[in-house]
Amino acid sequence: MVLFAHSVLGFGAPTHLAPAQLGGMGVDLFFVLSGWLLGSLLFKEMAQGGINVRRFWVRRWMRTLPAYYVVLIYTMGQQILTKEDPSTPWTYFFFIQNYDYPLEIFSVSWSLAVEEQFYLFIAPFLALTVYVKPNIRLCLLVSLFILPAIFRYLGWYSTNLETHVRLDCCIMGVMLACIKYQHNQIWSVLLKYSFGMAIVSTVFFVLYFYQRWFPLSWLGDPGFMARAMMFGAWVVFANSSNKIRWNLFFPGANYIATRSYAIYLLHPDAIALVNRVTIDLPFLVYLSIVFLLSVAAAEVLYRIVELPFMNMRSRFKWAA
Numbered sequence: 001m002v003l004f005a006h007s008v009l010g011f012g013a014p015t016h017l018a019p020a021q022l023g024g025m026g027v028d029l030f031f032v033l034s035g036w037l038l039g040s041l042l043f044k045e046m047a048q049g050g051i052n053v054r055r056f057w058v059r060r061w062m063r064t065l066p067a068y069y070v071v072l073i074y075t076m077g078q079q080i081l082t083k084e085d086p087s088t089p090w091t092y093f094f095f096i097q098n099y100d101y102p103l104e105i106f107s108v109s110w111s112l113a114v115e116e117q118f119y120l121f122i123a124p125f126l127a128l129t130v131y132v133k134p135n136i137r138l139c140l141l142v143s144l145f146i147l148p149a150i151f152r153y154l155g156w157y158s159t160n161l162e163t164h165v166r167l168d169c170c171i172m173g174v175m176l177a178c179i180k181y182q183h184n185q186i187w188s189v190l191l192k193y194s195f196g197m198a199i200v201s202t203v204f205f206v207l208y209f210y211q212r213w214f215p216l217s218w219l220g221d222p223g224f225m226a227r228a229m230m231f232g233a234w235v236v237f238a239n240s241s242n243k244i245r246w247n248l249f250f251p252g253a254n255y256i257a258t259r260s261y262a263i264y265l266l267h268p269d270a271i272a273l274v275n276r277v278t279i280d281l282p283f284l285v286y287l288s289i290v291f292l293l294s295v296a297a298a299e300v301l302y303r304i305v306e307l308p309f310m311n312m313r314s315r316f317k318w319a320a
Contacts, residue, residue, distance in 0.1 A: 001026025010271035019212030035173020172228035198237035262298035
């Protein structure tokens with residue numbers, strides 16, 4: 001979704017394609033999935049007696065930081081070689097660039113800053129709730145889910161890329177994991193209505209794109225809380241049964257999933273490279289070339305950087 005949306009922008013966002021840039025909300029889907037997956041790991045660990053925050057951080061950092069810094073240094077190298085007065089974006093090294101808008105380089109990294117700040121927060125937060133009752137823990141998560149909307153309503157932000165106003169989707173994923181592992185009755189109710197919720201969410205998902213081409217007076221672009229609920233419904237449905245999970249599977253899904261982080265990091269460079277070609281290309285050809293270049297570059301980054309560091313985690317006691 002994100003690659004498609006950015007490809008439309010790179011293609012010049014012609015009128016008939018510009019509405020498809022709404023596909024950028026694929027980032028919000030990623031936030032929900034991230035919250036769900038990491039929340040599941042943390043609640044499983046909690047059930048065994050506690051949460052090892054250091055281990056969680058180290059494993060996350062070994063998964064995300066090496067590839068990020070390789071692409072960041074490569075991007076900075078490009079700036080040094082092509083700009084007369086290249087900037088030194090020190091904020092990028094500490095994942096606080098989403099509070100230093102506008103981003104001069106590596107614009108997609110704002111979401112990685114949100115994600116890394118989420119990592120720093122969520123593990124110690126849940127670790128501090130180990131000894132509270134599950135109902136209180138869930139109430140605390142519900143409160144966290146509502147807070148970003150309150151911050152946005154009060155105008156306590158400079159841009160909507162700042163973490164404190166973009167955590168809706170991350171917390172939604174964690175809430176669902178909490179419900180699954182600690183609130184069986186609520187989870188059973190969600191599963192009972194998961195198909196209906198998924199249908200309604202999918203209809204609205206389609207309508208959000210439709211209304212950009214053919215405006216509907218009663219519907220606009222989805223807010224961040226709406227996105228969290230829409231994608232959260234998909235997660236519940238996808239986990240409603242093994243049969244559903246297998247029916248949703250398509251060939252190549254695992255390959256794209258394992259390379260998706262690298263694809264996300266590198267697809268802007270693929271777009272920039274294709275834009276250097278002066279030949280006029282049909283959009284589908286343009287998109288296909290961008291996709292293939294992104295996947296090829298991602299494969300190199302995955303094999304040379306990501307995979308070795310992921311394998312390294314099992315060799316260290318504090319990360320295994």
